[in-house]
Amino acid sequence: MKHESSLASAADANAAIRPSACPGLVRVVAARDGGICRLRLPGGVLRAPHARALAEAARAHASGVLELTNRANVQIRGVRAGEEAALSAALIAAGLGPDGIGAANSPAQACIADELRNVMQSPLAGLDPLAFDTTPLAAALIDMLRSEPRFAALSPKFALLLDGGERLAERAHPHDIWLAARGHDAAHADETRFALGLAGCPCDAPLGTLAARDIRATVRALLHAFLDIADNLVDNQADKHANVERMRDVPNREALLERARARAGFTLTPDEHGIDAKRSTSADAGSRLGAHALHANGSGYVGAQPALGRLDASTLHALAALAQAHGDGTLRVTPWQGLLLPNVPAQAMPGVLDALAALGLIHTRANPLARLVACAGSPGCAKSRADTKADAQRLAALLPRDEAAAQVHLSGCERSCAAAHRAPFTLLARAPQRYDLYAACTPASRDDDASGFGRLVATHLTIEAAAPLLARRPRSTTDV
Ligand code: SF4
Incomplete structure (x- = not known):
């Protein structure tokens, strides 16, 4: 209890010395659908026991909804008011904090220890023998x-x-x-x-x-x-x-x-x-999905992603079991809001792919949901002008299966939380179920054009109107 009460003051203490809206392990940030607690995972590595502890904590103190982020981290959504400190304490007790966080002299130090570990690597770091x-x-x-x-x-x-x-990297x-x-x-x-x-x-x-x-x-x-x-x-x-x-x-x-x-x-x-x-x-980003050999004996990794980066606690439990049964007992979160099971023998790969599909995860680029990203949208964020995740699901149902189609990003406002760099196509919400469509020629920094999203192509589109524009010339951002 003493540790929990210490953590309870962490967000206040930390905000005083490190103003930030970024969620963290100790800094649980309020959102429309409850608090957000973000776990930074060095290298994106999540061991099976930690995955289980994370799933249990999300159930016990939050809505049970988890998100994989575009920085290869995991966050718990819907943290219940008054349970923030208990959640942080449970995660730290399970070993999900950085080394030494339990011995931090103050809550603010605990925040700093958590936050100073933003070093991004390939999901294949240490796994790819050619790198x-x-x-x-x-x-x-x-x-x-x-x-x-x-x-x-x-x-x-x-x-x-x-x-x-590495052969797979977000560059x-x-x-x-x-x-x-x-x-x-x-x-x-x-x-x-x-x-x-x-x-x-x-x-x-x-x-x-x-x-x-x-x-x-x-x-x-x-x-x-x-x-x-x-x-x-x-x-x-x-x-x-x-x-x-x-x-x-x-x-x-x-x-x-x-x-x-x-x-x-x-x-x-x-x-x-x-x-x-x-x-x-x-570094083909498409190889984040499916089974891929890394070694001469055919062993390698299997990759998949939950639709729009969200999964529930039961799915995370199942993934931990899969990693222990057929991989090396670890999961690697990817910057495409997905994950890999490393060190899977060649003969186990087909069964792992079937199991991932049975869990509802996407493991082929042809699936339109594999190329859609969307921010939390209006159910989770007060700034959002539309329910981007629901609209993305509707859009996916209208797009063709196409392995070479370009990524589409649905954003509830200009902040672009779901995409760290400019997507080939962006649907920026104007109002519920209404979007402006932007097209970009390069994935360059969002700072180098006025909108940050590229060229404005059409305005006030419904999802039904946007779908044929995106489907017609999915590989080109200049001909929409
Ligand atoms: S992009 Fe805007 S609307 Fe979407 S989650 Fe971020 S702040 Fe909210």
């Missing part, structure tokens, strides 16, 4: 983020990306600092170099490359330089609440690099390989 294993590096970066008191000043949204060159999400392996050769892993970039993604041109062994010190220097500049900018502005939370807010990144170099003495060399060079594939 650089970023797992130890990710652990070292998280440890560094949490061990230096100054880094507590970083926004809960501040995020790093490590791309090891279009923008991150504050991104690093992508270049020219990896498994026989000479020590010589692998990484491209480095700021406020973007590995689809962008990098600033240069550095050796894997220099990454930790370089990232540390960049973080200090960022905080130096953020502090100076805020101090020099009349408005002391000036918003310098993310790398994209820094006006002069060359100055930041110079400051970081002065601190760590690193040098970046020009990228010899170019984007996508020496990757075993171009």
Whole structure:
């Protein structure tokens, strides 16, 4: 009880020192359908016992509805008023918090320990024999983020990306600092170099490359330089609440690099390989679904996704059992709001696919729901102008099965919570059951056009009117 009462004050204490609307393990944020509690999962890894504990906690203290997020995390929706602290305590007791959170001296420290672990990796990190294993590096970066008191000043949204060159990776999400392996050769892993970039993604041109062994010190220097500049900018502005939370807010990144170099003495060399060079594939996001071999004996992983990223506690229990029976007892949450069962033998793959289908999960790209994403919508969010999830279900029923069709994003407002980068097509709600349709040519940052969604194609569409537009030329965003 003492631990629960301590956690009960966590959200208030934390908000005072780290204002944020981001849900966390301790910071349960109110929504229209109840509280939201978000668990950050380093590497997206969820062990079967943890999955069961999560399912039980969602049933005991919330609506039993869980969501997989586009940052490969899990969140519990519908947390009942007054049960926030009990939920957080149950999850921490089950081992779902970061190491040492139980020993945090204050609720605010518990929040910080939870929030300073935004290091995104491929769902195949450490599994793909053709890629650089970023797992130890990710652990070292998280440890560094949490061990230096100054880094507590970083926004809960501040995020790093490590791309090891895996066959499956989300490379279009923008991150504050991104690093992508270049020219990896498994026989000479020590010589692998990484491209480095700021406020973007590995689809962008990098600033240069550095050796894997220099990454930790370089990232540390960049973080200090960022905080130096953020502090100076805020101090020099009349408005002391000036918003310098993310790398994209820094006006002069060359100055930041110079400051970081002065601190760590690193040098970046020009990228010899170019984007996508020496990757075993171009990291096809379509391989997030279905059965895929990673090894010569045919063993590999099976991927699937619940419709629109939502699943219930019973389904999570069943997935944990499936992972224990046929995989290695773990699940990996993917940034496409789905999950993988790693280390499945070849002969078990057909049965696992059947079991996933029986649970109602999508495991083929041809299913229209595989290419639809939608935010919480009006039942869950007061800002939403439409019930985006229900409308997405209706849209799915009207779209053809097509493996090559482009992604469609339904957003209840301009904040675009469900898509971290611009989707090929966006339906932006104007009113209940009415949408404006946008088309984008590239998955570039949402900041580089006026709307953030691309070119406005049509307005005030019903779902029935939007469906034929999207079905007619599903591969092209320029001919709609
Ligand atoms: S995109 Fe807007 S409407 Fe949808 S969940 Fe986010 S804030 Fe709410």
